[in-house]
Amino acid sequence: xxxxxxxxxxxxxxxxxxxxxxxxxxxxxxxxxxxxxxxxxxxxxxxxxxxxxxxxxxxxxxxxxxxxxxxxxxxxxxxxxxxxxxxxxxxxxxxxxxxxxxxxxxxxxxxxxxxxxxxxxxxxxxxxxxxxxxxxxxxxxxxxxxxxxxxxxxxxxxxxxxxxxxxxxxxxxxxxxxxxxxxxxxxxxxxxxxxxxxxxxxxxxxxxxxxxxxxxxxxxxxxxxxxxxxxxxxxxxxxxxxxxxxxxxxxxxxxxx
Numbered sequence: 001x002x003x004x005x006x007x008x009x010x011x012x013x014x015x016x017x018x019x020x021x022x023x024x025x026x027x028x029x030x031x032x033x034x035x036x037x038x039x040x041x042x043x044x045x046x047x048x049x050x051x052x053x054x055x056x057x058x059x060x061x062x063x064x065x066x067x068x069x070x071x072x073x074x075x076x077x078x079x080x081x082x083x084x085x086x087x088x089x090x091x092x093x094x095x096x097x098x099x100x101x102x103x104x105x106x107x108x109x110x111x112x113x114x115x116x117x118x119x120x121x122x123x124x125x126x127x128x129x130x131x132x133x134x135x136x137x138x139x140x141x142x143x144x145x146x147x148x149x150x151x152x153x154x155x156x157x158x159x160x161x162x163x164x165x166x167x168x169x170x171x172x173x174x175x176x177x178x179x180x181x182x183x184x185x186x187x188x189x190x191x192x193x194x195x196x197x198x199x200x201x202x203x204x205x206x207x208x209x210x211x212x213x214x215x216x217x218x219x220x221x222x223x224x225x226x227x228x229x230x231x232x233x234x235x236x237x238x239x240x241x242x243x244x245x246x247x248x249x250x251x252x253x254x255x256x257x
Contacts, residue, residue, distance in 0.1 A: 003138060005112045009150040010236070010253060011039035013114055013223070016057060020247035023085035024064065025055045030107060030121040039248035040112030040152050045100055047122045052076035053129060055099035056084075057118065065097070072119065084236040100129055104155075108135050110154030116180070116246075117159040123167040130155045130172070150242055152176075158201055158223075158245045178223060180229035189215050201225050204232040207239035 018028025018036055025043055033041050037250045044057040048071060061067045061074070065082040076099075085095035100115075107113060115130070117123060130136055136155035145151035156176035159165040178199030179192045184206040192200045200215055203226040212222050223243040224236035230251065236244050237255045244253075 003109050003135065003154040005040065005151060005152040005154075006145055007039040007112065007152055008173050008253065009145075009148060009152050010241050010247060011112070011150045011152060011242075011246045012251075012253060013040045013042040013043050013112070013243060014031070014249040015037035015227075015245045015247045016030070016044065016245070017041060018249050020092055023088040023095055025057060026084050026147065027098060028095060030103070030122075031251045034107075034111060036249040038111065039150075039243070040114060041107060042105065042114040042116065042158075042245050044116045045117045045122065045126055047125065048072070048074055048076045049077050050079045050081070051125070053122065053125060054079055054123070055098045055100060055103060059118075061097075067214060077079075100126065101137075102134050104129065111223055113155045115157050116141075117157065117161065117164045117168065117187065117253045120161055120164055123164055124171060127168060127171040136172055156199075158199070162191060162195055165197055167182060167191075169196045169198075176221070178221075184215075185209050189218055189220060192220060193218060200224060201245075204236040204241075204244065207236045207241055209239050212241055213241045 008202050014033030018023035018032035019029050021030040022032050043055045046056050060070050067082045079097050083094040084097045085091040091255040135154040153176050157168045158178040162182040165179050178201045179196050180201045181188045184202035199221045201223045204224040207224050221242040224241045225245045227233045227244050227246040234255050
């Protein structure tokens with residue numbers, strides 16, 4: 001049980017690290033998130049053509065680096081030559097694209113980690129890497145939080161692809177696995193439950209107390225995404241979600257401010 005993280009409720013995951021202040025999915029962004037006392041770090045996982053798991057949001061490297069092409073079409077040796085901070089206004093020096101292995105070695109056990117599966121077919125490789133580091137959720141982690149607090153396992157998982165999320169749930173039973181969905185209604189809740197998931201992740205602006213309570217009554221936790229401004233954050237907090245994902249880890253969760 002030593003690897004679980006007792007955190008505030010709602011908790012705040014730093015979206016791609018402190019990406020509101022630093023180049024997304026870089027060690028600078030992750031370190032800044034820790035310094036700003038984020039409750040956890042969310043990041044994105046893809047695989048190179050030769051099967052190396054790397055942290056990058058987009059299907060292509062064009063937006064965040066000086067390179068071109070799909071991550072899945074590039075060898076890791078090519079990824080290693082890219083600057084993950086290229087073009088960012090806060091760039092001080094070049095940043096390597098982190099691998100999942102490097103990321104887990106540096107942050108595993110320090111803060112709660114959420115891995116978003118961005119590419120179908122890599123679920124087993126991701127779970128096995130997490131398992132090899134002893135970072136799959138110990139059981140029963142869910143019952144460990146004091147009243148008014150939340151508990152995060154060492155690593156949780158999420159995906160917009162419902163089948164990818166379901167695959168992770170089968171591969172890592174007992175883990176916190178969520179579905180990122182643009183919808184938040186009975187149908188979306190039903191789909192998550194039918195696939196054996198235990199979390200639903202809707203946009204913050206769709207979160208209402210009634211919808212959140214309805215999902216919770218069906219044994220789902222709720223983490224809001226698309227928190228792009230303070231009003232969206234306030235909406236999620238007032239709806240009593242379990243957690244949020246936000247680019248700015250230092251934003252207050254006090255709905256009155």
